[in-house]
Amino acid sequence: MEQENNFQNVQEYPLPDELKFDWEEAEKDIVNEIRWHLKNTAAEKVVMGLSGGVDSSLALFLGVKAVGVENVVALFLPESGVTPDYDAQDAQDVARFLGVKLITKEISPLVSQFLLALPEIEGNQTALANVKARIRMILLYAVANSLGRAQVMGTSDKSELLLGYTTKYGDSGADFLPIGDLYKSQVRYMASKVGLPKRVWLKPPSPQLIKGKTAQSELGLPYEVLDRLLYYRVDQRYPEDVISRIVGLPLEVVKRYSDVVVRSDHKRKAPPIGKVGGATINIDWRMPIE
Amino acid sequence: MGDKAAGRVGGGNKPLNGRPLLDDRYMEPYGKVKVALAQVAPKMGDVEGNFGKIIDFVDRSVSQGADVVVFPELATAGYLSQGIFFDVAEKSNPNLVRVADAAKGISVVLGLVEEDDMGNLYNAAMVLRDGQIVKGKWMGKDVTSYRKLYLPTYGMFEESRWFAPGSSVPIYDLESKTGRFRAGVVICEDYWQPLSVRIAAMRGAQVVFAIASSPKTLQKPKMTHSLLVARAIENALYVVFVNQAGSQDMVNFWGGSEVIDFEGNSLVTAPLREEALVFADLDLYRERKYREVNPMLREERGEVIEDYARAFKEMREGYPRWNRRIIFKTSRNTHYRMS
Numbered sequence: 001m002e003q004e005n006n007f008q009n010v011q012e013y014p015l016p017d018e019l020k021f022d023w024e025e026a027e028k029d030i031v032n033e034i035r036w037h038l039k040n041t042a043a044e045k046v047v048m049g050l051s052g053g054v055d056s057s058l059a060l061f062l063g064v065k066a067v068g069v070e071n072v073v074a075l076f077l078p079e080s081g082v083t084p085d086y087d088a089q090d091a092q093d094v095a096r097f098l099g100v101k102l103i104t105k106e107i108s109p110l111v112s113q114f115l116l117a118l119p120e121i122e123g124n125q126t127a128l129a130n131v132k133a134r135i136r137m138i139l140l141y142a143v144a145n146s147l148g149r150a151q152v153m154g155t156s157d158k159s160e161l162l163l164g165y166t167t168k169y170g171d172s173g174a175d176f177l178p179i180g181d182l183y184k185s186q187v188r189y190m191a192s193k194v195g196l197p198k199r200v201w202l203k204p205p206s207p208q209l210i211k212g213k214t215a216q217s218e219l220g221l222p223y224e225v226l227d228r229l230l231y232y233r234v235d236q237r238y239p240e241d242v243i244s245r246i247v248g249l250p251l252e253v254v255k256r257y258s259d260v261v262v263r264s265d266h267k268r269k270a271p272p273i274g275k276v277g278g279a280t281i282n283i284d285w286r287m288p289i290e
Numbered sequence: 291m292g293d294k295a296a297g298r299v300g301g302g303n304k305p306l307n308g309r310p311l312l313d314d315r316y317m318e319p320y321g322k323v324k325v326a327l328a329q330v331a332p333k334m335g336d337v338e339g340n341f342g343k344i345i346d347f348v349d350r351s352v353s354q355g356a357d358v359v360v361f362p363e364l365a366t367a368g369y370l371s372q373g374i375f376f377d378v379a380e381k382s383n384p385n386l387v388r389v390a391d392a393a394k395g396i397s398v399v400l401g402l403v404e405e406d407d408m409g410n411l412y413n414a415a416m417v418l419r420d421g422q423i424v425k426g427k428w429m430g431k432d433v434t435s436y437r438k439l440y441l442p443t444y445g446m447f448e449e450s451r452w453f454a455p456g457s458s459v460p461i462y463d464l465e466s467k468t469g470r471f472r473a474g475v476v477i478c479e480d481y482w483q484p485l486s487v488r489i490a491a492m493r494g495a496q497v498v499f500a501i502a503s504s505p506k507t508l509q510k511p512k513m514t515h516s517l518l519v520a521r522a523i524e525n526a527l528y529v530v531f532v533n534q535a536g537s538q539d540m541v542n543f544w545g546g547s548e549v550i551d552f553e554g555n556s557l558v559t560a561p562l563r564e565e566a567l568v569f570a571d572l573d574l575y576r577e578r579k580y581r582e583v584n585p586m587l588r589e590e591r592g593e594v595i596e597d598y599a600r601a602f603k604e605m606r607e608g609y610p611r612w613n614r615r616i617i618f619k620t621s622r623n624t625h626y627r628m629s
Binding site for chain 1: 331333334335368370371372373374506508536537538539540541542562563
């Protein structure tokens, strides 16, 4: 945990200057959005997966604040041999901190069954990793359906969404994404400010789909750097060469991530519909969600 | 109306030697106006429910003795209604009659979806009172609505997809318990540009109702407040800002409705995000006296307005040509090729 050593004495997550924001106001905004989303969709409960990571911990915090602890169902969905013990500990700590009863469902039997049915994917790390994320999604929706009047809360942040570092219909498969407009660094900062356990916002982010892999090892750069790059590209729409100079990365690197943002757009949208008539859904026929 | 005008400070159309100097058709510049700011959170797709809420807020404003109750932009629809706007227009007419009937002795300024006889939709505002539409005046003609001039179509906004723009700023002569006053209406993006409020002011508005459905960002409340303060000071009039509350499709409409006087002071501010009904008293005599020493409108000059129009034309025709960006890009590329 290289970062933990660097930040051992900090009381809040050190946020790059560009990404500084009024977290208290943002907290109120998101809480209000969750509250009205449920009201407008005639739902009462929120179902979500708590991994012990910073995104789901903060989303749970906001969900509880919005609709109360009695209306939030948090599921910890570990995979034995892959999910590290400290994530289990952190998930428990966060749940206890928020007064939420944590339901634990082990997904390894489901993964094994899946491999029995489809042994061909065993050697394909990506395919298998996505299966795991989608198994979790299926479980969350099954719980939501069984409860009735429940919405599945996704916990993707802006960094993951922009980089397409999500599984389509897996972790990004949800009814609403409350923290999807906060970069990972901002999520970690807000988590530190609202008083979530320090280990949750200091540990290196990881989807824990493949044993031992962190987000940094898969993405190639730490979020502290990526978030600044994404901020200048997406929020400020700076050209790549200017970003390269500001962030201090080679131009090719900035271009590569900039391309990833564009190419992963399909993960953030509903699938395109082949046009035949004049009232094609989403193109012509446009309706609000709520 | 002279004798009926209670609470009047002085002057104006007071009978002079028993003979009215001005008759009832002229505005009473010394009165007070009690405004109600109805910060509602409409629900998209629930037209009947939205109108029910509007009528409830009208009733509450009547019972509090307000002269005017002001609702936000698209209060009948919700801001992000997209394809539902057509249905809202369809379902509005019978409901507008209900609102007009509820408006007993009160002027209701209502942001709504208007459909004209050609099937065009407008993001519009109407004034309703005593079972009628209060007509605005424009170029000596009666108009039944104010139609939003600037339809934002950038970022998250796509109003030009749904609405046709208006192109005129009518003025309303409205009643208060102390007499008559003159008001203008502008809708959201209209006050992000300086001209709409200025036009209303030049047509004699003492009060401008700035109704909005402003989606919240972390910066937006502060920016909006600054703009409204500018509009109030530069035109020396009251700005009554009424915004939607609640949240639609995970976008907050931040409320924060307020009344800003001609000196830029907030007289009343409604809470952020939540529905609210707040009241404020406007003192038009104070405004009149303020204008005597701060003649913002007297200072306006036709020559400047003419140059404004010329500059606009030049900008649209692309003159002067802005090529700085191209030079900048070229030099950047050169720089990298060299390094």
